[in-house]
Amino acid sequence: MEKLTIKTPSDVLSFIGHTLGFWPQESLVCITMHENSIGATLRIDLPHQPGQELAYARTVAHYLTSDTTATSVLFAVYTSETTQAGSLRPQASTIAALTGVLAEQGITIRDGLFVGDDTFSPYDGEPGTSIPLPVSSTQTSAINAEFIYRGSFVEPTDQITLPSSNQAETKAAAVEHHMENIQAQPTEAALLQGRKLWADMLDSQDFPADDDCHALVANLQFPAIRDRLIADIPGMDEPMQQVLFAQTEQAPKWSRIEWAQQLLLHAYTRTSPEHAAPVLTAIGYINWWEGKGSKAHQFLQLALDTDPAYRLARLSDQMIGSGIVAGWNMNKNTAYTALPFDLP
Template identity: 80%
Template sequence: MEELTIKTPADVLSFIGHTLGFWPQESLVCITLHENSIGATLRIDLPQLPGQELPYARTVAHYLTSDTTATSLLFAIYTSEPSQPGQPKPHAATIAALTGVLAEQDITIRDGLFVGDDTFSPYDDEPGTALALPVTDTQTSAINAEFIYRGSAVQPTDRVTLPATGQDEAKAAAVEQHMNAIRNQTDGKAIQNGRKLWADMLNSNSFPSDDDCRALVAHLQFPGIRDRLIADIPGLDEPMQNILFAQTDSAPQWSRVEWAQQLLLHAYARTSPEHAAPVLTTIGYINWWEGRGSKAHQFLQLALDTDPAYRLARLSDQMIGSGIVAGWNMNKNTAYKALPFD
């Protein structure tokens, strides 16, 4: 695939929006660089309380240094807080702390952007100067046009919206019927059948029937089968534990992972809340693999809303909340990325 070149600040913001899949709000976004090549992209909520700048900067640096090739970075502050003439920019103490912490790791900040509700400008310029440009300029940037041409879109927020469901009783009964059939099989046969069903879906170019969706949901209700099916998503011939924790040398088949997420959302719409927790947890797990921590957290919380006792959702959410990053995202050769860029 042809590599593209980011030339303007509007290109940078377009790249961020399409890479994340949404327009950030009250966020710090950092892009690591090695010479002139882009590495990792990190979005993290801005600190809410004064006095937390140094711990916050150390947390950000911990994430950024997972890209071991990074020598510099770009950052963008997205906030509705106005910048006042003659006053420090909002979150200036945070950027100062981050500059110092990164310097200890031999990483320099190459440039920064201040992104408000309507305009953006260099972070270190004086408020009210002619350097401010309208945010709408990102819509006409070359990078934005190329992303759209390749089928990408930027959502207004990262808030998860689930497809509508209905006829819960009938759907629940259909899933229970499949579960009863699975219980009457040996463990080995049940796993084998579940893997074949899932593989056929993953290898297909079309969505499965409603009955096959409910059969998949039924298999996901059994933890032993569920874990095996999750490990089958990336298309890797590796030990199951290594795949689940994203600790493989080989990169996942990311297009297959994306298709798995679409299939699971399709299946979710064809089941009831009673059986939804494993489906939503698996989608959350996929988002963790892809480095989308905030979306992973949302899906896991939605899973816990349907079943507060669902153990895998709770443990996975604790893992993400503690700052554990999927191993694939520690290596630029295995990390999820939308497009190659220079």
């Protein structure tokens, strides 16, 4: 695929929005770089407790240095907090701490942006000395046009809105019917049947019939089958544990993973709350693979809302909360990216 070149600050902000899938709020966003090639993108909530700047900077640096090829970083501070001429930018002490911590790792700050509700400007520019650009200019940037052409869009926030579902009792009965059939089979036969059903869905270009959705949801209720089906998503002939924790040298098939997420959301609308936790957990896992920790956390919390005792969702959320990054995102050759980019 031909690489695209990010030329303007509007291009940078468009890239961030499409990469994350939403417009950040009260956030620090960092993009790692090697020479002129873009690497990983990190979004993290801004610190709000004074005195925590150094600890915060070390946490951010820990994530950024997961990209072992990174030599410099672009950053953007998104905040509704305003600044006046003669005053320091909001989060100035945080950025200073981050600059020092990254310098210890041999990584420099290449540039920064200050993004308000309506305008943005260079972070290091003296407030009042540069003309801020409207945030709306990102909508006419070349990079934004390319992303939209490829079918991407930017949500106003990262809050997940699940598709609606109804007729819960009827759907629950349909899923339980399939569960009874699965339980009646030998374990190996049930596993093979579940994998074939899932493989056929992943290989198809159409959404499955409702009965197949009920069958998929039923299979996901059994932990041994569930784990195998999740590991089948990336389309790799690798040990299941290495796939689940994104620790393969081979890159996954990201288009297949994105299709799997659409299929699971479709299946979610064909099930009831009592059977939804495995479906939402699988979607959370996909978002973790893609480096979207905030969305992964939200899906896992939604899974726990439907079943507070659902162990995989709880353990996965603890894993993400501890700062563990999916292995694929530590290598630019395997990390999830929507498009390849260069900076001039």
